Amino acid sequence: xxxxxxxxxxxxxxxxxxxxxxxxxxxxxxxxxxxxxxxxxxxxxxxxxxxxxxxxxxxxxxxxxxxxxxxxxxxxxxxxxxxxxxxxxxxxxxxxxxxxxxxxxxxxxxxxxxxxxxxxxxxxxxxxxxxxxxxxxxxxxxxxxxxxxxxxxxxxxxxxxxxxxxxxxxxxx
Amino acid sequence: xxxxxxxxxxxxxxxxxxxxxxxxxxxxxxxxxxxxxxxxxxxxxxxxxxxxxxxxxxxxxxxxxxxxxxxxxxxxxxxxxxxxxxxxxxxxxxxxxxxxxxxxxxxxxxxxxxxxxxxxxxxxxxxxxxxxxxxxxxxxxxxxxxxxxxxxxxxxxxxxxxx
Numbered sequence: 001x002x003x004x005x006x007x008x009x010x011x012x013x014x015x016x017x018x019x020x021x022x023x024x025x026x027x028x029x030x031x032x033x034x035x036x037x038x039x040x041x042x043x044x045x046x047x048x049x050x051x052x053x054x055x056x057x058x059x060x061x062x063x064x065x066x067x068x069x070x071x072x073x074x075x076x077x078x079x080x081x082x083x084x085x086x087x088x089x090x091x092x093x094x095x096x097x098x099x100x101x102x103x104x105x106x107x108x109x110x111x112x113x114x115x116x117x118x119x120x121x122x123x124x125x126x127x128x129x130x131x132x133x134x135x136x137x138x139x140x141x142x143x144x145x146x147x148x149x150x151x152x153x154x155x156x157x158x159x160x161x162x163x164x165x166x167x168x169x170x171x172x173x
Numbered sequence: 174x175x176x177x178x179x180x181x182x183x184x185x186x187x188x189x190x191x192x193x194x195x196x197x198x199x200x201x202x203x204x205x206x207x208x209x210x211x212x213x214x215x216x217x218x219x220x221x222x223x224x225x226x227x228x229x230x231x232x233x234x235x236x237x238x239x240x241x242x243x244x245x246x247x248x249x250x251x252x253x254x255x256x257x258x259x260x261x262x263x264x265x266x267x268x269x270x271x272x273x274x275x276x277x278x279x280x281x282x283x284x285x286x287x288x289x290x291x292x293x294x295x296x297x298x299x300x301x302x303x304x305x306x307x308x309x310x311x312x313x314x315x316x317x318x319x320x321x322x323x324x325x326x327x328x329x330x331x332x333x334x335x336x
Contacts, residue, residue, distance in 0.1 A: 034198065037200045038200055039202050041202065043203075044205045045205070045206050045207070046206075046209065047206060049209075049212075049247075052211070055215055055247075056213035056247050057215065057245025057247060057302065057303060059247065059302045060211070071202050091204075147204060149204075152206075152208075154211060154248065155249070155300055156249065157249060158209055158249055158250070160206070160208075161207075161208065162204065162206070165203070166201050167200045167201070167202070168198070
């Protein structure tokens, strides 16, 4: 009744050997499959009296847009042009970001490469939580992004306001 | 055997962790806005000529006033004030006064005699956007001034720090 020690031990050992051989291979595959993302650029803006809507007695222009290629993004190390991925975006306020500001981003170019991109052509608000920005497949380079900030007014005290935009590429099985 | 199973479980856990860690990569960008101090004022133009040319018998001449101009202000600062001064003192026994309307939150000093040194006209100005604020100039003279030929004064209005 039940398995004897002499009959089960070799099976466990064989399974163990298979497991130990398989795991490094799986780790290799996982690493080989990881998609890389890189981004260059950013956006810096100085707001002063030249941004008043119509001089003294008027408020600051509320909305500012970056150049259309403020950030250039590349996706690489995909398996092939059918390897799907998704790009999420969020912001991390390390201090000094103003509560009146609303920051948005949009994709202004498809970039280059064997893969493809879709979505993200309209501005989406960047919050402190990840939001899906756009998606694609395969490697793409030089995907241009543009930012927009709204909520500026003289009620915003003179100071520096900064936030970090975090783009996350997620491999979609 | 227990050690083997524990090792397998450990490696599997490592695999899961590695898979999760490698499933998403990130890139970062920085967005920075620098908001400078903004303290802008303007006036709508020059007032009309002020002429003292009438009097009631037995009284000093009647002062002349002009309220055809306005001023505007935009500031993102706090605790500012408006001061006023003229480039050259007025002739003896004549007085030029100005009265600036205060923006929301500010306090007007009322009729203030303009001198070559700056005087407070409005105080307590903070974070405001307002236009169409009144300016009233008043020229007065006593009979001791005699006849004074026409002259001009440049009035300098300044938005500056201060209570």
